[in-house]
Amino acid sequence: MTNQETSIQMIRDTASDWLVRMETGELNEQEESAFVDWLTADERHQDIFAEMEQTWLDAASLPTEQPSDNIEADVIAMPAQASNATSSRNADIIEQQTTTQSQRPWWAWAVAASLMFGLISAPGLWLSINADYQTATGEWQTVTLADNSVIELNTDSAIQVSYSDNQRHITLLRGEAYFDVAKDPARPFIVTAGDVNAQALGTEFAVQLTNDEQTIVTVTEHEVGVSSTDSASEKPMAIVTEGEQIAYQDTFSTIQKVNHTQATAWRTQRLVFNDQSLQSVITELNRYHRGHITLYGDHLKTQKVNGVFNVKDPVATLKKLEQSLPITVTQMTPYLIVVSSK
Amino acid sequence: MHEALTQAFHQFQSELLGFIRKRLPDSSQAEDLLHELFLRLERYPSDKVIKAPRAYLYRAANNLIVDELRKKKSYDQRFVAAEQEEAPVHISPEDINHHQQRLKLLDKAINELPEKCQKAFRWHRIEQLDKKIIAERLEVSVNMVEKHLRNAVKHCQQRLSEAEETTFSDSHSSKSSQQRHHQ
Numbered sequence: 001m002t003n004q005e006t007s008i009q010m011i012r013d014t015a016s017d018w019l020v021r022m023e024t025g026e027l028n029e030q031e032e033s034a035f036v037d038w039l040t041a042d043e044r045h046q047d048i049f050a051e052m053e054q055t056w057l058d059a060a061s062l063p064t065e066q067p068s069d070n071i072e073a074d075v076i077a078m079p080a081q082a083s084n085a086t087s088s089r090n091a092d093i094i095e096q097q098t099t100t101q102s103q104r105p106w107w108a109w110a111v112a113a114s115l116m117f118g119l120i121s122a123p124g125l126w127l128s129i130n131a132d133y134q135t136a137t138g139e140w141q142t143v144t145l146a147d148n149s150v151i152e153l154n155t156d157s158a159i160q161v162s163y164s165d166n167q168r169h170i171t172l173l174r175g176e177a178y179f180d181v182a183k184d185p186a187r188p189f190i191v192t193a194g195d196v197n198a199q200a201l202g203t204e205f206a207v208q209l210t211n212d213e214q215t216i217v218t219v220t221e222h223e224v225g226v227s228s229t230d231s232a233s234e235k236p237m238a239i240v241t242e243g244e245q246i247a248y249q250d251t252f253s254t255i256q257k258v259n260h261t262q263a264t265a266w267r268t269q270r271l272v273f274n275d276q277s278l279q280s281v282i283t284e285l286n287r288y289h290r291g292h293i294t295l296y297g298d299h300l301k302t303q304k305v306n307g308v309f310n311v312k313d314p315v316a317t318l319k320k321l322e323q324s325l326p327i328t329v330t331q332m333t334p335y336l337i338v339v340s341s342k
Numbered sequence: 343m344h345e346a347l348t349q350a351f352h353q354f355q356s357e358l359l360g361f362i363r364k365r366l367p368d369s370s371q372a373e374d375l376l377h378e379l380f381l382r383l384e385r386y387p388s389d390k391v392i393k394a395p396r397a398y399l400y401r402a403a404n405n406l407i408v409d410e411l412r413k414k415k416s417y418d419q420r421f422v423a424a425e426q427e428e429a430p431v432h433i434s435p436e437d438i439n440h441h442q443q444r445l446k447l448l449d450k451a452i453n454e455l456p457e458k459c460q461k462a463f464r465w466h467r468i469e470q471l472d473k474k475i476i477a478e479r480l481e482v483s484v485n486m487v488e489k490h491l492r493n494a495v496k497h498c499q500q501r502l503s504e505a506e507e508t509t510f511s512d513s514h515s516s517k518s519s520q521q522r523h524h525q
Contacts, residue, residue: 012500016492022397024466024473024488032394039400040361048499050408053401055499058448059467213364 007136007156008048010290014038014335015049019056034294034338041286042211131173134158137290138312140269149189152178154208154266155288155311163187175287176208178267192229193217196248199225199236206264214249220260226252271309271317278303278325282339289314291335300327300341344386350395351383358403365407375406382406444502451501455494462487463494 018035021027027035039045133153135141141153146163153159157175166186170179172193181189181200189200193207194215204221217226217240225236226246240246243260247253262272271288273281279301286293288311295301303325309317318329318337326342351358355376362372379402392398452460458480465471465479466487473491477484 012496013492016496016499019495020488020491022394022401024491027394027397029394032397035394035397036400039404040364043365046365046404047408049401050405051503052495052499053405055448055502056467056495058445059452059463059495059498060470062445062449062452062464062468 008044010137010335011042011044011048012052014292015045015052017333017335018049019052023056030296030338030340031332033296034292034332034336037294038292038336041292131158132161134173135175138288140266147184147187148182150180152180152267154178172207172209174209176206176266178204178206178264180204194248195229197227197229199227201225201239205240212249214247216245216247218245218258218260218263219243220264228252265308266311269311271311273305273307273309275304275306277301278305278321278327278339281305281321285314285317288312289337291337293318293337293339296338296340300339303327344383344388344390344392346392347383347386347395347398350399351380354396354399358399361400361403362407366410371410375403375410379403379406444505447502447505448498451498452494454501455497458482459490459494462490466491 018038021031022035039049133141133143133151135153135155135157137156139155143151143153145151145161145168147168149168151159151170154176157177158173159177160171160173162169162171164187168184168187168189170177170189170191172191177191179189179191179200181203183202191198191200191207193209194213196207196215196217198205198207198217201223203219203224205217205219205224208216208218210216217224219240219242221242223239223241225239226248227233227235227237228248231237238246238252238255240255243257245256245258245260245263259272259274262274265272271284273284279295282293282295293314305321305325307320307324309320315331315337318339321327322329327339328342330338330340332338358379359372359376362375363369366372366375379399382402452463455463461480462476465476466473471479473484473487477487480487
């Protein structure tokens with residue numbers, strides 16, 4: 001099983017947990033907020049949850065009796081063209097579907113049409129086809145490329161590598177990576193992440209694509225030229241030098257000074273928080289946690305957090321925070337942790 | 343008109359619009375979809391109790407978004423195919439067949455599950471039995487029934503998603519070979 005598949009499996013676990021909870025019981029206010037957080041956190045959550053809900057609804061339109069063996073055993077192999085190949089059994093199924101439709105919840109109407117256009121695929125699976133190297137949540141990987149450039153992949157990340165005679169091109173598909181680039185003036189080293197091209201000017205730097213589609217470039221040595229992929233000009237739009245960081249979301253932010261050792265502390269499996277808000281700490285911990293951590297209570301979001309923690313154990317980090325902050329950490333299911341007011 | 347849902351809609355509509363815009367950045371399209379969501383609310387039976395309306399609205403919005411993205415993707419492919427064949431875009435027998443195949447695959451996927459898991463899922467989904475009754479019938483705990491339901495829907499979704507990928511590449515290649523045949 002590849003890393004990507006492992007993380008899809010985890011999303012499936014969480015999605016089924018939410019679906020069954022909502023379909024067989026009622027969510028309390030805290031759980032409701034946790035669900036919305038989880039759903040909005042990642043497009044893959046949205047796609048898989050919608051597919052799962054569709055599967056759940058479709059199951060209600062199956063015939064009541066146990067199926068007999070004369071249903072086509074291997075329908076995948078059946079050619080998808082001849083409507084006259086429809087057996088009477090299929091007709092039964094359709095009829096059953098129309099009679100049970102009134103019991104369906106209202107949003108069934110929203111999804112019923114999609115059956116006709118069911119080109120569903122989890123984006124994560126497409127990602128795994130395109131990616132040359134990838135890590136699952138809570139995994140790290142170091143890759144040495146043919147030119148001796150070294151790439152370190154952070155948790156839940158994926159890259160595509162394409163080297164040619166006149167260019168070394170890396171696409172960051174997801175997550176975060178640190179690049180230690182081997183010098184080769186004849187072949188520029190360019191990293192594309194979201195709408196940003198970052199060109200190494202003999203250098204070490206990190207690029208991150210966040211869940212809310214922001215691209216962040218942090219330079220730890222020498223310089224990086226950044227430009228928007230929309231830009232026609234060959235010239236970089238900004239030069240980011242050692243100890244600086246730039247973010248892009250629709251437009252470039254101003255260049256900020258950062259403590260680059262702190263910003264890339266994940267490379268040594270550490271997380272360093274310096275007066276950071278609890279909300280941003282939770283967002284950060286979620287990147288390393290297999291499952292979902294959610295913060296409940298608006299007044300907690302701005303609570304300041306300081307300290308150095310181990311990225312390998314986000315749960316232990318939460319337990320430590322519980323001792324020093326006015327918060328309670330509750331493990332609600334194997335996949336869900338809620339942080340709330342004490 | 344469901345009062346609690348409508349009220350929740352007004353309370354959360356700006357965050358819902360934000361949620362929609364993340365995946366459908368075109369703002370007029372996003373607003374259309376939000377409007378569509380409101381229209382669906384009007385059809386919802388007013389006597390049903392909803393305890394977590396915000397979660398409900400997000401689920402509904404998510405279904406509309408994913409559905410819209412899927413239609414778009416499908417439309418793009420059809421449009422290209424139709425243009426080449428100079429035929430109007432319509433729902434073909436293939437689409438209907440696709441639905442039937444989906445149900446058959448689902449049935450097959452359920453049959454692959456362990457016996458108690460199958461029973462729990464069929465009883466809950468098809469016969470609409472309450473989880474407590476299923477627990478009694480299977481002589482297991484309610485927690486176990488929930489676990490069976492989770493495992494069942496997970497397995498079925500995985501099977502259907504795998505099949506969609508295969509069908510997608512199949513129908514794609516059959517379409518292009520058909521076109522070659524036309525010329």
